[in-house]
Amino acid sequence: MTSHAFSEAERAAVYRVIAERRDMRHFLPDPVSEDCLARVLSAAHQAPSVGLMQPWRFIRVTDRAVREGIGGVVEAERQRTAEALGEDGSAFMRLKVEGIQECGELLVVVLPDKREQHVFGRRTMPEMDLASAACAIQNLWLAARAEGLGMGWVSLFEPDALARLLALPAGASPIAVLCLGHVEAFYERPMLEQEGWTRAEALEHFLMGNRWDESKSF
Template identity: 65%
Template sequence: MNSFRYSDDEIGAVYRVIRERRDMRHFRPDPLDGALLTRLLQAAHLGPSVGFMQPWRFIQITDRDLRARVHALVEAERQRTAVALGERQDDFMRLKVEGILECGAVLVAALMDDRERHVFGRRTLPEMDLASVACAIQNLWLAARAEGVGMGWVSLFDPGQLGELLHLPPGAKPIAVLCLGYVDQFYGKPMLEQQGWAARQPLHELLFENSWGSPSALATGMQSNSD
């Protein structure tokens, strides 16, 4: 017996929130209560980080003019991305890729400055600071879904331009614009899957054993169960 195991209902809730988390683009404009936003940020701050460096920094965007300027940077990059996509340009332009002007709250997640002094766990993998911030964002995302709040991660922006707009110190870098807010409904499937942009790949195709490309016994079982 595993005395550290949660109850079946508690475990079910954890898997449910993971399964039902969505990257949201459609929001209601209702503001988020300060206590709720604090809880979500505290969940983010409990994320794991390499060497316990806690490299995340969050900037709450409360000024409407500043929010509009952030949106303008995103829109400019959306246009550039569409051109870079070539033959999929028209499909991309039909997608709604953000809800910055509509959502109840906007946060910018950034990497801290002076990161080079943190060597623990980063000497050969310096990008682990980015992985750590991603873990914090995922914590926030799951907590938001459990609270009935939608969240969308926007990465369409020039980091240098956004950093300058928000007066980030040298060495710091914005990595995400996070839209949070109440929604009329959560997507039944990821929006990009619903819109035919992409589909989730089967797990058994992404799981190897002992070496790259070597079939896994677990993967074989997964494939059998899905047939």
């Protein structure tokens, strides 16, 4: 039987990039080359999508004023999140939650306003457009790590405020602010673990057999 598996070294590289991907917050100011940016965006665009709808749109932010505006939108939500956390708010405010001003490239991922025409795969699960766009972001993330670039997914923003700043059409939704760039070093563990905010659980706590296991619904 012909094997369709990649070589052992190629498989190891795939698993390594998955294991060493990190949500980065600290960046160097060095620019990302146009060739490298094109490669990671191409990887994102090759993501699977339900009904081949390709719902993602990428806005590359090169205007410093727009970047600062996005930073302001994120900071406003950071303050509101701290308030919502109550007694944990002060600890949250000590966390570095974005690298918008420092990263070499800033991208905003948007779901466009015409995706309702896509019924294939969305009739009973309309959120599959969001799931498809998340696959594109993950592709970009892994490609960036393979290129030696860090990436951070920032979700602390009020969507309507960001939509107004970017002049999005009615119905379009920003779903991610992506900080992309060179880093001095990758975190050894997820940053929120390193900072003592939370910890990742082992796979065994999430894997069930045949039906729901209430003992694992923590």
